[in-house]
Amino acid sequence: MGKDRRKKLHLSKIYSFRRGKGGFKDDNAQIGGPGFSRVVYCNEPGGFEATTKNYASNYVRTTKYTAASFLPKALFEQFRRVANFYFLVTGSLSFTSLAPYSAVSAVIPLIIFIGAAMVKEGIEDWRRKQQDIEMNNRKVKKHRGGGVFDHTEWRNIRVGDIVKVEKNEFFPADLILLSSSYDDAICYVETMNLDGETNLKLKQALEDTSYIHDDENLSDFRATIKCEDPNSNLYAFVGSMEFEEQQHPLSPQQLLLRDSQLRNTDYIYGAVIFTGHDTKVIQNSTDPPSKRSKIEKKMDKIIYFLFGVLFMMAFVGSIYFGIVTKDDLEGGHKRWYLKPDSAKIFFDPKRAPMAAIYHFLTALLLYSYLIPISLYVSIEIVKVLQSIFINQDIHMYYEETDKPAHARTSNLNEELGQVDTILSDKTGTLTCNSMEFIKFSVAGTAYGYGVTEVEKAMAKRNGSPLIVNGKDYGVEDRAHGAKKSSIKGFNFDDDRIMDGNWVNEPHSDVIQNFFRLLAVCHTAIPDLDEETGKVTYEAESPDEAAFVIAAKELGFEFFNRTQSSVSVNELDPVSCKRVERSYKLLNVLEFNSSRKRMSVIVRDEEGKLLLLCKGADSVMFERLAINGRKYEEETREHVNEYANAGLRTLILAYRELSEEEYQAFNEKFVEAKNSVSADRETMIDEVAKKVEKDLILLGATAVEDKLQEGVPECIDKLAQAGIKIWVLTGDKMETAINIGYACSLLRQGMKQIIINLESPKITELEKVGDKDAVTKASRESVLQQLMNGKFQVAASSSEAFALIIDGKSLAYALEENIKKLFLELAIGCASLICCRSSPIQKALVTRLVKEGTKKTTLAIGDGANDVGMLQEADIGIGISGVEGMQAVMSSDISIAQFRFLERLLLVHGHWCYRRISSMICYFFYKNVTFGFTVFLYEAYSSFSGQPAYNDWFLSLYNVFFTSLPVIALGVLDQDVSARYCLKFPLLYQEGVQNVLFSWRRIIGWMFNGLCSAIIIFFLCTKALDPQAFNKDGKVAGYQILGATMYTCVIWVVNCQMALALSYFTLIQHIVIWGGIALWYLFLLAYGAMSPSISTTAYKVFVESLAPSPFFYIVTIFAVISALTPYFVYNAIQLRFFPMYHGMIQWIRHDGRCDDPEYCNMVRQRSIRPTTVGFTARSLARTNPLEMENIN
């Protein structure tokens, strides 16, 4: 039934879109020329011409590598990093006789680490490959010939094929629409995957092909399409179709793009014109900008610094080496035992400068242990594991939509712990983007008891009990909350109206008209469930759906739409019975952003012509008739009230048209619609404007875009953490301010600085219409207001400020010479709200903050309009909500709800930041310790390049004995548990201020490493030499000193790790003590191998070290004394100068975490009272009065 009914719809008559005819001739003239060379022979897959055209297949590959290119490409990627390149160079040099160690031992760690990194790349690419395979193997119906369709995989689609796509399927390639299940060959398309817009778009085929309704029709269908070459422009298309020896121009109206979805249409037939990588969506996809975290950038600097140190060491060593080598022949230190007179170039005293240069290279090889070879790969492993933790966090899983958090890139984990400014979208991010009809005002009377979040917040702000419309909502709130979940989009409650009670209200006739307008004036399409008889609606926007649902709930059920009528089940006020009424739909005057209103013209059953109109207050009030302004004052009041309550309002009005008037209008309207000139839109607007006047006001609606759950609490927490939150929204200033209060972005005691251009002077100038003057005056005004604001902020040191700026002013504030001032002012304020801002402004503001403050910015948004912002910010967070995937696809991390941001930043961010920074510091520590023992030993071997340790000791240091503990640190360490991270949000400032990765701390760790190296080296050498080493009178030679020193280093670096850890799980015990145990096992196993393999390590443990008490005594001593400096430092620091996490650890340790006084003391630690988070923190106090006493 429903199917048939829909089939008859000729929606093209209702909508004012252009039919395919009359495309611009000059465009079509280009066909066949350069750039427009594609020729598609439809429905001739095997034809001769088709095979000569070698168009891309529909196989889409998103992987970075292919099997063939993986090795060279991935290797290239790896060696692009300076450190890895250095190791490649040392690795190759180690095959020459320059090398102080054997080539194998040097190359194997490199192979291991590069291999690990490549395996990781490979796995990631394999996952992409799996997705590709899934995508390419989706099924679609393809015309096989003779009117028979059968299923085939997407990848088998060829250019020229005819495919049949059914309802809710995705288009497998770019198609030219031939016909659809509708008679006039239209179809609805959802382009969410392309541009994130959820509204349905209409496409229509050429009239000539719209006859195709059966598979059989296609058996001898032939057409030739000539069109442009593949390009990335989604909104333009030029082509022509030769069908039955006639040329028909094609436009984007006939083009169905891959990855968009067929909606509300049972099926369509389409001819494939672009496949695979030629499709517009894939041509359009660019790799997301790869972002690197600040820590990693700094790490590069550290590596350069270490390179500097390394070169210095090598340089000093070479100079010394050159001098002593020269001495061997001429000076007083002729080391005859080296036979200097027959030396090769490397040691030749006669060519000492040359020897020194060669030695320099050797030294570079030898000191390479200063640079942690495993750093990059360890960090990558750690980050992947951290991302898994983020993905797996059960507290960031949203039950309702079945969506866990998803870290799309693991590069930015630690950056999450350093966010200074959050730039947030409002709709869909802070709010649910599901509109709920909550209040309305008819004939000057306000209805609806519903209480919005904003009102609750306002009531809290004023400290007054929550009384709305005479009802106290303090108690009833709960019951109310339970009720609202029953009908989505409808949250209205007023017993004067509900259950048909409205008929008893004084202006029931107006109310009736009001409801009727809601039920008739829209473009929604009903979907009648045959079994239950329930009606659901498909609407272009959530607002519109809310209206239709509201009308239905209030007794005006819109249940059917035909091509020319709208049927509504109405409650008749006189008979109190439901009657079915049908309205003849004559015209739809569509909504657009400049008109800000939409109207329909209908003829009711009595034959009256009605124009029903709804629109924004700014355009509606001026269009009212003189006699239609009866309730204007009250309605305006109510609208303002609603806006203050954070609601979206619309004004509803109507008028009756006379026949003549309508005829005159319709003529002009049809003429305008059918015109082909470029200003067609304006013409339609003009015509519509003429009829949309002298309206009679009915009332106003208020729709709430509900705040997402937990948003105010989350924002409060983030503010307590000292994160600045800027909201960039398209809303009105009043709405934005009130939402600001609702989500605790604006708080009591904050001073507001409002910047707008609504001064009388500018308004006057605008009326005159002198654009230059307006611009000039506006600029001056903005500048002046900014200066004033800055002055205010500077003058007051004890207050927090909030800056509110509207889009127009923002445009001026972002101008080159003013933006610095704007930024300064904005930084001084705790919160900032930009109203009426455009997507580009959002991105510009983001860039301004990012580049102006050099601090980490995080952008969060859910819609396509946020994409620019997300990509511009250091971190882009996408809300995987209702507005499509566009934001998620361009984000770095996606979460389902705004409130998860709290956990993502305060817990995961903080931990990741802490882990990565500790890990990097520790990495440098352990390699400096090791590298410097090698260097010091050099000094005692006249810098000849003799390594202190056996080759394999050297190379396995980073691979086995010290690698796992540091990875465990990076994955598992927690300074304080998640609970305390959230309880003491200020802890987050450690990341923002970057105290854990400051140069001081990094150098401190390196210094610690240097100390350890010196202590170990001198203790070992002084203790071991020159006397007997054991009871048998044997002395300690080269091998024993090396093995002992190495043992000490392993112990020291592992124990240092144990000492620095604040979270000791079983895993850490295993890897730390296991690392040490592994060294002894290795020494045993390696020493047991034949001496040709183990060389200097042969039986060194079994025979020399193990039986000698001296070995153990030296080890214990070296370990304890090397750790003492750090221990003392740490004890003093933790006790007397604790960092914030230290304080929390103390509280936890003292068991005082539930003692409010203690907690407050720590929590109230403000940075400066004026800045961010202060007001939030003062609100968080248990007793606000106390605060006032202090001040």
Place this chain on the structure above:
Amino acid sequence: MNSNTPSTSAGGTGSADSTAPRRNSKRPKYSRFTQQELPACKPILTPKWVISAFLLVSVIFIPIGVVSLFASRNVVEIIDRYETDCIPLDSRNDKVGFIQSPQDKTCNRTLTVPKRMKQPIYVYYQLDNFYQNHRRYVKSRSDQQLRNPGKEDDTSSCDPEDTTADGMRIVPCGLIAWSLFNDTYDFTRNNQPVTLNKRDISWKSDRDHKFGKKVYPKNFQNNTLVGGARLDPSKSLSEQENLIVWMRTAALPTFRKLYGKIEVDLQAGDVINVELQNNYNTYSFNGKKKLVLSTTSWLGGKNDFLGIAYLVVGGLCFFLAMVFTIIYLVKPRQLGDPSYLSWNRNPGGR
């Protein structure tokens, strides 16, 4: 229904949640690992811990220090530096010339035993400023050749002492062997010769596995320039323990090498005459030569460093323990003082 048995009702709802086939297919699985809630010990350096750690270290270190020092002090060591004294007065201006000349270099030294020395008494020579750890020197040997009689030709790493001038392979090749120490010592006490046991002075693993029992010296020191000692071509390398000891290279430029063992007790006041052949050239590079007689303790030879270091660190830890105790008592931690916050100290920003 279950409400009167709370435990089952709780369990019931729990399981109902997990079994309900709602769309929560992507719900992360709970495990203590993925939720980062692994049981862990969270150590924190409380005063108690700090003080007891320091005390513990000092309690352990001071006795070890005392014992080590005691052991070291029990060792009797006689050191005789002779490189200058063994040059005749008239040659002292040109020591290098003297040592390189073929004249007799016998030199008599007298040592007095200060304290009773129990056997075994180890005899060492100590060289100074001799870079046995020079890379060129260390590498100039062929382990293959030393071990394996069939690998006599494996001298590639031995440059520049791989072959004689006429191309014959040298066994053992390389600079280390070539520069073998060649001073000799003969001890007499009260005109009675003291036997010097020169066996078992090298590491067993070297004798058994690194120096072949069937490898004999060949063409050794046959070049025009003779480095050091010659070897008895009839004795296999594994029996030439002075070579084995020498070839186990020292770690640092000052080193001792075991020369032999005296296996009789020496009494305090005993006068020992040493007749030494001062052959080895350390004069070119200003190296010292010392003859050392030493007993050993369980801790090896005489070196007070370790004992003293233990005592110092132990004492320091004790001192720190005291200091920390006093600080903790006198100046308890002030949690409420915001100036401790590191980012408060540099009020950047604004």
